[in-house]
Amino acid sequence: MTANPAWAAESAAAIPREATRHAEPARWLIPALAAGVVLVSILGLGLGAVAIAPGQVAAILAAPFGLDLPWSYSRLESSVLLNIRLPRVLLGALTGAGLSLGGAWMQALFRNPLADPGLIGVSSGAAAAAAAFTVLGGALPAGAVLFATWGLPAAAVIGGWLMALLVVRLASTGGRVRVDHMLLAGIAINTLAGAVIGLLMLIANDAQLREVAFWSFGSLGRADEPILLAVGLTAVPLILAGLLCAPWLNALLLGENEAALLGVPVERLKHLAIAFTCLAVGSSVAFTGLIGFVGLVAPHMVRLLIGSDHRRLLPAAALMGAILLPLADVLSRTVAAPVELPIGLVTALLGAPFFLGLLLREQRRQPS
Amino acid sequence: MISLDQVTCRRGGRAVVREATTLFARSEVTAVLGANGAGKSSLLRLASGEWTPHTGHVRWDVTPLARLERSELARRRAVVSQVLPAAFPCRVLDLVLLGRLPHRTTSRRTDTETSLRALDEVGLAGLAARSVETLSGGEHARVHLARALAQLSEARTAGDGALLLDEPTASLDPAHQHRILELARAIAGDGLAVIVVLHDVNLAAAYADRVILMREGGIAAVGTVRDALTPAALREVYSLDFTPVPTPSGTLFFVPTGHCHEPMIQQGGTP
Numbered sequence: 001m002t003a004n005p006a007w008a009a010e011s012a013a014a015i016p017r018e019a020t021r022h023a024e025p026a027r028w029l030i031p032a033l034a035a036g037v038v039l040v041s042i043l044g045l046g047l048g049a050v051a052i053a054p055g056q057v058a059a060i061l062a063a064p065f066g067l068d069l070p071w072s073y074s075r076l077e078s079s080v081l082l083n084i085r086l087p088r089v090l091l092g093a094l095t096g097a098g099l100s101l102g103g104a105w106m107q108a109l110f111r112n113p114l115a116d117p118g119l120i121g122v123s124s125g126a127a128a129a130a131a132a133f134t135v136l137g138g139a140l141p142a143g144a145v146l147f148a149t150w151g152l153p154a155a156a157v158i159g160g161w162l163m164a165l166l167v168v169r170l171a172s173t174g175g176r177v178r179v180d181h182m183l184l185a186g187i188a189i190n191t192l193a194g195a196v197i198g199l200l201m202l203i204a205n206d207a208q209l210r211e212v213a214f215w216s217f218g219s220l221g222r223a224d225e226p227i228l229l230a231v232g233l234t235a236v237p238l239i240l241a242g243l244l245c246a247p248w249l250n251a252l253l254l255g256e257n258e259a260a261l262l263g264v265p266v267e268r269l270k271h272l273a274i275a276f277t278c279l280a281v282g283s284s285v286a287f288t289g290l291i292g293f294v295g296l297v298a299p300h301m302v303r304l305l306i307g308s309d310h311r312r313l314l315p316a317a318a319l320m321g322a323i324l325l326p327l328a329d330v331l332s333r334t335v336a337a338p339v340e341l342p343i344g345l346v347t348a349l350l351g352a353p354f355f356l357g358l359l360l361r362e363q364r365r366q367p368s
Numbered sequence: 369m370i371s372l373d374q375v376t377c378r379r380g381g382r383a384v385v386r387e388a389t390t391l392f393a394r395s396e397v398t399a400v401l402g403a404n405g406a407g408k409s410s411l412l413r414l415a416s417g418e419w420t421p422h423t424g425h426v427r428w429d430v431t432p433l434a435r436l437e438r439s440e441l442a443r444r445r446a447v448v449s450q451v452l453p454a455a456f457p458c459r460v461l462d463l464v465l466l467g468r469l470p471h472r473t474t475s476r477r478t479d480t481e482t483s484l485r486a487l488d489e490v491g492l493a494g495l496a497a498r499s500v501e502t503l504s505g506g507e508h509a510r511v512h513l514a515r516a517l518a519q520l521s522e523a524r525t526a527g528d529g530a531l532l533l534d535e536p537t538a539s540l541d542p543a544h545q546h547r548i549l550e551l552a553r554a555i556a557g558d559g560l561a562v563i564v565v566l567h568d569v570n571l572a573a574a575y576a577d578r579v580i581l582m583r584e585g586g587i588a589a590v591g592t593v594r595d596a597l598t599p600a601a602l603r604e605v606y607s608l609d610f611t612p613v614p615t616p617s618g619t620l621f622f623v624p625t626g627h628c629h630e631p632m633i634q635q636g637g638t639p
Contacts, residue, residue, distance in 0.1 A: 247469055248469075250462075250466060250469075251466055251469055253458075257418060257449070258449065260418065260438075261416065261418060261442065261446075261447045261449075262442050262466060262467070262469045262470060262519070263438045263439035263440075263442030263443070263469065263470040264469070303457070307457055307458050307459070307462070308458050309458060309462055
């Protein structure tokens, strides 16, 4: 196993500077993103109708641990921060991380950096089920407190999962999931779900219509401790489990055949990626409503900075999602205060131009 | 080593390989030759375990290939495909490191050293830090060969493994074509079975221990260069006359001397 001497001179050739663009993955990125999560959290905790300074935020958060920091705060400030803003910031961070990871998994599965977790029908299924619950739910035997609190999210989760299952079934032949068929089936199912929502809106009354419209654009306003616990218990283990699949996802970038030749259980990996996305996206979307573009843009932004190695890409994408969504929430609460804009509107208004910018940048890089 | 026993494989209703029986032995370079659509790549896919035969058996020594654990097989045989996967933005070293994926027990440092050694073997150690997006077609092909070498590092030490190359010289200049096949010989020297699909009869004549000539999915001729590459067999396979000329080094050089005996046939259709 010696080097081929005929190639020795070639080996030692100097590396042009421009050729090392991806040479050293930005090692600073993950710590920088982690710092960004902290910074955005402080912003999210401090900004709003009751302004709370960063020092006060620190003091309020430290108090339950018996630490007495030298910043004074009122009981109202403490109550607003701990009961309203902290659950909201945490739900935003978990949902953002889940959406972004779902996007990263789908982008690896489709081998396309422009894939979105919604492609497999989980978001539109959840939206259709939530609309159906809102409009038709009154006919169901309501009244139980549990039903009132968890009925809508439960319907959304189940609707999302069922729709994704349908897409996967439609794209499966002979025990194999065909990714190209899954894309087409996803487009058809998403269109169908859109039509169902349209029909439901036709028969909805004004209050139901407002509820469906608001849910369609998303909000972190429902955040409370039980919801946070439900999302956290789903999202955190999924994020950790997803990270373990990173080397397999790397191999998948070579194509399904090449990955299989490297010993990767490709079919199992596809099912895992779909299941992870369903759980991560379905559980968070159920409580927040539809939030577009985070799942598409966050992993794509990170990939531009750090390359396609999923061992770095997945944690960085999770952190990026945990920055973007709470940041969008801060904007939605403050830009038109006291009116709160739906968060999905903010992510779409910012995400769409950003995405088009990326597209134009790619076109300029590859003019042919 | 890898043996095919009466193997038939159908794709899209057509038998792409029919009743093929052959053995790819350790320490040998076997060249697979044949016209376009003769079934060369299909034979390679069957030998690699990527496809399973409809009838017949493919074995690794005495074990049916299908019964070998997926990761175990990946530690012992590597494939460089004819159509190389499109480059995605990563470093050359990262792409080569993918070859270490089946070796889960080794450390990251060992994997990196092994991958750099593999890059050195294909003459691209200086490009380890480069983005794969900036590589030429030939460099890309060599990086994928390095990935296969990184995958087979332990197999080469143990002298038990197989390297399958599907037209590895297709995008290379003549000098690099010879270097790749010199490397294939060196790998066979480590005790591995090397199977290489080629279009150039003379590269096969210069580097192969054994040659398999394929025609319409079947094995038309098999043996050493002198036994298998006869003018009659070549004419049967390519419908073209070749004249073998001895070279000073003792190998044969095949000169195409005749005209094609058959009109160009469209695959699956009429002339």
